[in-house]
Amino acid sequence: MQLIDSHCHFDFDAFAPDRDLVWRRCKEAGVTQLIIPGVSIEQWPDLAALVQRESAWHAAIGVHPWWVSRLDVAPAELEQTICTEAAGRHFVAVGECGLDAATDAPMDLQLAVFRAQVLAACRLNLPLIVHVHKAHNETLRLLKELQPPRGGVIHAFSGSEQMAGDYWSLGFYLGIGGTITYERAAKTRRAVAAAPLESLLLESDAPDMPLAGRQGERNSPAYMPEVAETLAQLRGQSVEEIARQTRKNTQQLFAL
Ligand SMILES: [Zn+2]
Structure with missing residues (x-):
């Protein structure tokens, strides 16, 4: 079984002490x-x-909603800043960007910063990695308006079947991670069981989003096979089929 982690903050300090060891564990677990x-x-x-350092690691360029309050570039200049930075470097996507109603930056500022990044994705012809928390209507409205040509992924998707369908119809995959390992996430588990397998990507969001049974621990991309297993059980499909198709979806979206 081979898996791609479509969302991992592997550059964060949480991995500084043992990044090479974690990467070795990933390869042993089939996370390639x-x-x-x-x-x-x-x-x-x-x-x-x-x-x-490693050809199997791919970077995206973006400003996360949690960092928006510390952004020292005007939203109107951010599109150009991203396009300038991206020239001559290889980024596979624009993101992680989006809207988070639970963070300190005002929503109108978040919307302006998100819009700039969607426009940059349009200009660079790159897919988007989108973070949405309690702001699905605003996100859908913006994506419908700007229609980024390469679509993207709604990372750490949690929501209803209807919402999953709304994103997929706009060309946005759903990033599936540790959330589905919790039984209490009944709505999201139903949505990912019903969604077309062609619309799903697997992700860890490590070091965040620990799996059920590992609360309080650092999450690791090496645990991805457990997410694949859970998804296979929820959908009544083999884990090999889940791995094969989600890998293909990830390669397609990011042109890997
Ligand atoms: Zn993230």
């Missing part, structure tokens, strides 16, 4: 590639340098 999202302008150069 990682997509590492951008979160802030200050982080981009180090992230670009990190992925130089």
Whole structure:
């Protein structure tokens, strides 16, 4: 079984002490590639340098909603900043960007910063990695308006079957992670069981989003096979089929 982790913050300090060891564990577990999202302008150069070390690691460029309050570029300039930074470097996506109603930055500022990043994705012809928390209507409205040509992924998807369908019809895959390992996530488990397998990507969101039974621990991309197993059980499909198709979906979206 071979899996791609479509969302892993592998550059974060949580992995500084043992990054090489974790990567070795990943390969032993069949996790063969990682997509590492951008979160802030200050982080981009180090992230670009990190992925130089290993051809199976791929970087995205973006400003995460949790970092928006510390952004020192005007939203109107961010589209150009991203396009300038992306020239001559290889990024597989724009993101992690989006809207989070539970963070401190005002929603109108978040919307302006998100819009700039969707416009950058349109201009660079790259897919988007989207973070949405309690702001699905605003996100859907913006994506419908701007129609980014390469679509993207709604990372750490949690929501209803209807919402999953709304995103998929706009060309957005659903990133499936540790959430589905919790029995209490009944609505999301039903939605991912019913969605077309062609619309799903697997992700860890490590070091965050620990799996059920590992609460309080650092999450690791090496645990991805457990997410694949859970998805296989929920859908009544073999884990090999889940691995094969989600891998293909990830390769397609990010042109790996
Ligand atoms: Zn993330």
